Amino acid sequence: MSNDVLTRLEEVLQARKSAEPDSSYVARLYQQGLDSILKKIGEEATETVMAAKDGEKEKIVYEIADLWFHCMVLLSQQNIKAEDVLNELDRRFGLSGLAEKASRTTD
Secondary structure, eight states: OHHHHHHHHHHHHHHHTTSOGGGOHHHHHHHHOHHHHHHHHHHHHHHHHHHHHHTOHHHHHHHHHHHHHHHHHHHHHTTOOHHHHHHHHHHHTTSOHHHHHHHHOOO
């Protein structure tokens, strides 16, 4: 189910790239550019943190959905597929988090 939701969302986000900015929230975000998309991700991340601090499950789910949505907008804007992120998560599966992080550390 989750991959189906991601696929459908990717299709909608892709279609919004050619939509008029006054016809769609996402089209407007695309038109406003990368900084606006990044600002929304920052806002949604902060709201997610606040929801977690409040400890209300429904609020956490709602805010994470907003965060994921705006991350998907960024991926689409950057022409990156959700599958690329899922593949990276799959690659990390079974790796020690400490070992994975150390593999990214540069001197």
